[in-house]
Amino acid sequence: MSTLLDIQDLAINFKTRSGDVHAVDGVSFQLEAGKVLGIAGESGCGKTTTALSIPRLLPSNARLVRGHILFDGVDLMQFSEGEIEKIRWKQISMVFQGAMNALNPVKTIGAQIIEPIVWHEPAIARGDANQRVLELLERVGIPAARARSYPHEFSGGMRQRVMIAMALACRPKLIISDEPVTALDVMIQAQILNLLKDLQKQMNLAMIFISHDLSVIAESCDEIAIMYAGKLVERGSIRKVFSQPAHPYTQALIRSFPNIYGKQELIHGIPGYPPNLIHPPTGCRFHERCDRCIDICAQSEPVLREVGEGQIAACHRIGETLP
Template sequence: MEDALLSVKNLSVVFKTTSGTVQAVDDVSFDVKEGEIFALVGESGCGKSTTAMSIMRLVPKNCTITGGQIIFRGKDLVKLKEKEMSSVRGKEIGMIFQNPLDSLNPVYPVGIQVSEAVLLDRVPRDEAWKKVVEIFKDVKIPDPAERVRSYPHELSGGMRQRVMIAMMLSRNPKLLIADEPTTALDVTIQAQILEIIKDLKDTFGTSILVITHDFGIVAELADRVAVMYAGKIVEIGSVLQIFEKPRHPYTQLLMEALPKITKKQGRLKTIPGSVPNLYELPAGCSFHPRCPKSMEICSKIAPQLKKAGEGHFFLCHREG
């Protein structure tokens, strides 16, 4: 895609464990355009966080990128040396992790920790401190001049998440990866964090890759979405295409499992079974043991991507 800021092409990632080799990400491709919010959705264990960590080249030692490209602003991140990749992290691509308390040092005030990121760009200390206060305002932290002196344990979960967003914004990255940014936050705070993320796109033109299991977040935030299952992308398209006419049976079941507004629509539906063990993936389509539309071919032959519309593709033997 010509206007893509990030292009992930045929990415494959494996883990080597004592029990054998696991294909965590299998031939995954998607693009994130300039100034858009792209969501990667799926159940726990489907490979979405591994995909995000691979983009940042922060995978553990027993994990290897075995194929594909990660093209960011014309550079293949897979081929960069560690020193070159270090200059990309933070400066060009920022990442908000799931648990902000794990990412913040408990013995330093949060303002000091954010200013350290600013100082990497050789900004004078007094200017760096002023910039931190301004960024705290941008992420809607109340009394920013006071909060910069707070320690992580003195802040609520929502405030700590805002600090992490401020830290990632401090170096003006072109791409921000948000891995489950509202996990463990109550509904009110979650809505505030989502509003901040939307403002980042509009105010700073930041492209955002959101990793989530929550279709509610997708509906609120995203321009386009990819649905992952067992290491593969099974459907990709605009939010309107996915919500109005999902084509893959897994996406359809996820939609049916969304909470309904009224009780008249019956009990909350669930998807039978569970995500398969990646050590023992079923033959053919990985979803066929749980799929209510499964055919004989599904258990024997892996499906190929089909086009459902402009920019809308799904991985299934059926026509949707």
């Protein structure tokens, strides 16, 4: 196993008129080649900001406060814009929520899929590039003959398949998918998720998979990272985190999802709202909503520590025997 992606102490702010938004603060994680890491957490906790920072696609008001992003051992933060462009699509590609709406309406889908190929591989023979487009289409479940169709001739699910074909076009090592199925209906969601899962296995891709839906993460990923208010609060294998969640936030998040196999009961929401990230709370950022909060939680920030094999969590109360 080799580490493909190593994010170290990433901190990103957004400049706004009301002050700096501390969107990501001290996030670290690693991803092995060929593995899938899910990132979960409530809206606004910094998932997309973390993801966009890897291929350096953050909006212009974003500032890197500190941190390193090592990809194949090289720090992407040191790269110039020109150097990072060579990495995007070629080594790291993305499938975003609503990506299908980004297709150019006046170009055939074949002409759009070929673009990153000829850009990144200028020496490729036109015939070979065309051939690859046809293979990619078949691979994502679209008949090759449809290469000459325009985006409006496809349904939303089919257009998202086209985006996946584009993401795979240059045979990247890492795919970042941020809510890739959120805008689609449930049947199509399942098909696209299965497609992503199959492709990931067949092509031995590493993947970061961001979703609000814990059940989707449990099914599709090897590991899960839970974020809360810009911080990573827990990380570990799917099996460990779902069977023995250590952080009260992870526990609450899991409780807030229906379990069709378990006892039928009302879902427990998490009371309150995530904090304002211009003035994040002192101590543990979750303390104001936590039912296990004690004095220290408001005063000092808990550090991530090992709570089980390959599982870490940041909570002052871990290790206590509870009544």
